[in-house]
Amino acid sequence: MQVSITVSPALLTVKADDKSMPYGGTLPSLAGTLAGVVNSDGITASYGATATPTSAAGKYPIVATLNDPGSRLSNYSVTNTPGTLTIDKAASPITWPAPAAITYGTALSAVQLNASSTTPGTLLYTPALGTVLSAGVQTLSVTLTPTDGTNYSSATQTVHLTVNTASLTVQAEDKSMTYGGALPALTGTLTRCGQRRQYHGGLCDHGAHGLPGGQLSDYRHAERSRLQAVQLQRNQHAGHADHQQGPAGDCVGGAVADPVRHHAGAES
Numbered sequence: 001m002q003v004s005i006t007v008s009p010a011l012l013t014v015k016a017d018d019k020s021m022p023y024g025g026t027l028p029s030l031a032g033t034l035a036g037v038v039n040s041d042g043i044t045a046s047y048g049a050t051a052t053p054t055s056a057a058g059k060y061p062i063v064a065t066l067n068d069p070g071s072r073l074s075n076y077s078v079t080n081t082p083g084t085l086t087i088d089k090a091a092s093p094i095t096w097p098a099p100a101a102i103t104y105g106t107a108l109s110a111v112q113l114n115a116s117s118t119t120p121g122t123l124l125y126t127p128a129l130g131t132v133l134s135a136g137v138q139t140l141s142v143t144l145t146p147t148d149g150t151n152y153s154s155a156t157q158t159v160h161l162t163v164n165t166a167s168l169t170v171q172a173e174d175k176s177m178t179y180g181g182a183l184p185a186l187t188g189t190l191t192r193c194g195q196r197r198q199y200h201g202g203l204c205d206h207g208a209h210g211l212p213g214g215q216l217s218d219y220r221h222a223e224r225s226r227l228q229a230v231q232l233q234r235n236q237h238a239g240h241a242d243h244q245q246g247p248a249g250d251c252v253g254g255a256v257a258d259p260v261r262h263h264a265g266a267e268s
Contacts, residue, residue, distance in 0.1 A: 012036035012076035014045045016062040016083030023057045023090040023151040032064050032083065041072040049085045057151045060085040089153040092119035092144050101162035104135045104218040112140065112161060119155075121146040135165045135218040165218055168192050 016032040030047035037043045044067045051060035062083035066073060096115035113125045126141045127133065138161050146152035172188040 007075075009075055009077040010036055010038050011079070012043070012073075013079045013081070014064045014066065015081040016047050016064050018083045018086070019062065020086040020088060022088050024053060025090075027051070027053060028085075030062055030083075030085075032062075034064075034066075036076065039072075041068075041075075042070050043068050043072060043076075047083075051085050051087060055087055057087045057089045060087065089151055090119075092117055092121065092146055092152050092155040094142065094144055094155050094157040096142060096157050096159050098159050099140070099161050101164055103164045104166040105132065106163075107132050108140075113142070115142045115144075115157065117144050117155070119144065119146050119152050120148070121152070133161070133163045135163045137162050166192070 012034075013036055014032060014034045016030065019028045019030060021028055027049075030049060032045060032047050034043075034045040045064045046067060047062055047064050049060050049062045062085050064080055064082070066078065066080070094115050094117050099112040099114075102112070108125075108127060108129055108131045110129070113129055115123055115125075117123070122145045124143045124145070126143075139158055140161055141156060141158045144155045146154065168191070170188060170190045172186070175184045175186060177184050
């Protein structure tokens with residue numbers, strides 16, 4: 001007597017591993033998992049992807065190919081699961097040496113804002129070119145936006161810049177008068193950032209310290225006491241400031257943009 005036997009196919013699964021690489025990098029080794037081969041049938045798997053080292057950033061399938069030298073694959077029910085090769089954007093390196101210290105009054109220039117990158121793109125600085133920073137340790141930042149935004153990532157880098165205080169001197173001139181006579185015009189000389197300015201008459205106010213924006217902290221401490229002593233005479237009647245060029249001081253980048261009116265009066 002004959003009987004029929006139904007032989008069900010064996011279950012065979014193959015799954016490709018996910019992989020990643022940077023744009024322009026080396027393709028990684030592709031691998032995966034093969035399970036369910038029986039009877040030493042000699043079935044193996046190899047893995048491939050359509051991506052190359054020059055392929056654009058993005059996702060690409062990794063597909064398993066089954067090798068069946070003994071023609072046994074028909075005895076299996078196969079589940080083939082592809083993997084994913086992710087090509088990430090390449091990093092955009094920025095080279096930016098720490099700049100040398102400057103003196104208050106020096107505008108930012110290409111001497112300080114001199115970052116570079118091997119990735120073509122646009123460099124945007126904060127603070128911008130031409131900015132005059134306050135005295136102290138300041139942070140400069142640059143952002144690189146690549147020309148090829150598909151394959152290269154943006155990048156940001158910071159450096160620190162020391163802004164030294166500038167030289168500021170004020171000298172009230174000696175005066176004399178006859179008892180009972182009229183008060184003479186009170187005059188003196190203020191030298192700031194290579195500019196010498198004459199003041200006379202009485203006192204007038206311009207900013208918190210007689211300076212634009214009241215930025216007395218941007219000047220050297222050793223030279224503040226005379227200026228502050230002069231400012232104590234604010235109750236005198238107002239005068240006006242005449243401006244003239246004097247010998248250059250030691251403030252780099254020396255031009256003073258706005259007229260400065262100063263407090264004049266007797267000093268102790």
